[in-house]
Amino acid sequence: MNALRIAVLDYGLGNVRSICNALKAMGADALLTRHAGDVMASDGLILPGVGAFETGMANINALNLAPLIHDFADAGKPLLGICLGMQMLLSFSEENGEHQGLDLIPGRVARLPVSNGVRLPHVGWNRIAPPEGHWKSDLFDEAHRNEPVYFVHTYAAKPNDPAHILAETEYEGTVFTSAIIRGNVIGTQFHPEKSGEAGLRILDHFIHQKSFDYV
Amino acid sequence: MMRLIARLDVKNEFVIKGIHLEGLRKIGDPNELARRYYQQGIDEIVFMDAVASLYDRNNLFEVIEAACRDVFIPITLGGGLRSLGDIEAALKAGADKVAINTAAVRNPGLIAEAARHFGSQCIVASIEAKKQASDDWEAYIDNGREKTGIEVTGWTKKLQDLGAGEIFLTSIDREGTRRGFDLQLSKAVNEAVSIPVIASGGCGRPDHITALADVTAPSAVALASVLHYGTHSIFEVKQAMAACGLAVRELAA
Structure with missing residues (x-):
């Protein structure tokens, strides 16, 4: 059986290696690319990213990649944004002034x-929990409630619709959104x-899910 | 949750360990040790190139490339990084963060530029501190070899203002001694800034960490001797921390 092809979007930012x-450790055929044909032919797309929101969106816009990301999401295939890649899925950010995002959520x-x-920044390992008591996505399994994952950030997502909150995390008394979902788009x-073995299992679930039927 | 970081000082192809950053003894292969500590439940790995300012750095970039193939926790590279180009090369090799000491002292603007370019989250300001008097520490560079005349707590604040995302604080006096952390130094630096502080130097037993936590709560502690010489397992260290009420990441049973 061929390994599932997962495209990692190459826009000059992120710990893509x-x-x-x-x-690859989870059995996927990982491809770092910004080629539209390769991205659209992939079974899943990861939007990576670390650093400032403004820089991330500037790079995406300079390479005219926003339409490609939207096309992939519209095709109904799984799209996962990580860290800054997750933040860019939202409509806009307040980091260093107001900046437009991809508006997928x-x-x-x-x-x-x-x-x-x-x-701040919130750096380190912390727990994730579903706001409504059960996971709305197979991205996480029951064991993930007790396995901390690794964070490094100062800003966090605030989806307009609480239904788009997939996971929450508490940091020193403040509860924030640590994962978001809207249909096939996840962050x-x-x-x-x-995030060690707990994180690898999340990627494994992402790679091997066939359909996204959540919200 | 207090992070436990494995500190691997690398000279040429070997992890080495000294006392007060001097008198080096070969410990083992960097990738083998990184893998072992990862599997045993360490939360993060820091590679410090002990001779980077003197020799070619390509060795350590290869170590990082190999490490991030099978170590799925944050990896920091420090030692001899001098320019935005060096930092970019380290991040491209697979480092999540870079630790900068000497270059920050010689050109503080580098920290600001690097934070703007790559984000504060990957810029760790490294400080090597040597006690001068009670409540007075001097910053050293070039792996503890050279004095700077700079007072540590003021310098820490400046590094935060320049945009550093974390402070990696090494006590030269305690480094390699296994006699416990410099509690007053950790407290002074931790209280000087609002960014996370990593305390390094002196940990020889799990109760050295709990003694530190009684005085101040750094975001992380770095371990070297205690792991390299196998006196305590990572599991034992975390158990001891948990028994004293410190939150730690669980270990796979």
Whole structure:
């Protein structure tokens, strides 16, 4: 059987080598590309990214990749944004002024509203939990409730529709959205490719899911 | 959750360990050790190139490339990175973060530029601190070899203002001694900034971590000797931390 082909979008940002390695470790045929034909022919697409929102969107727009990302999402195939890649799925971000995102999931990205004295960026391992008591996606399994994953961020997603919240996380008394979902479009604020065995299992679920039938 | 970081000081092809960053002893192969500590449940790996300012760095880029094939936790590379180009090469090789000390002292603007370019989240400011008097520490560069005349807590604040995302704090006095962390240094630096601080240097037993946590709560602690010499397993360290009420990432049973 051929391994499923997962495209990792190459727009000059993100820890793409680690993501490709993690996908390969889970049996996928990982391809770093921005070629429209290759992306559309893939079984899944990962939007990577670390760094500033403005820089990320500027790179995507300079390469005219937003229409391709929308086409892939419209095709109904699984699209996973990681960290900044997740944030860019939303309508806009408040990081260093207001900047337009891809608007695949309505909402904004705002600074974590932590209390005085709480350290930012939020760096380290933390738990994820479904807001409604059960996972709305097979991306996570029951064991993930008790297995921390790795975060490094100062801003977080605020989807307009609570139904688009897939996971929440508490950091020093502040609850924020740590994963989002709208149909076949998913995003995680944390890094599955850097979250040990728990993270690899998330990528494994992403690679081997055939359909997305959630919200 | 307090992170446990494995610190691997690398000279040429070997992980080495000294005392006060000097007097080096060969420990083993960097990739083999990184893999072993990952499998045993370490939360993060830091590779520090002990001689990067003197020799060619290509060796360590290859180590990073290999490490990120089978170590799926954050990897930091430090030692001898001097320019945006060096940082970019490290990140491209597969490092998630870079640790910068000497170049930051010589050109503080590099931290600001690097944070703007690559994001604060991947810029770790590394500080090598040596005690001068009670509540007074001096920053050293070139792997603890050279004085700078810079006072540590003020420098830490400046590094935060320049855009560093984390502080990696090494006590030269305690490094390699296994006599415990410099508690006052960790406290002073942790209280000086609002970004995460990683305490490094001196951990020889699990209760050194809990003693540190009684005084101040750094975001992470770095371990070297305690792992390299096999005196305590990562599991034992985490168990001891949990027994004292410190939140740690669970281990796979």
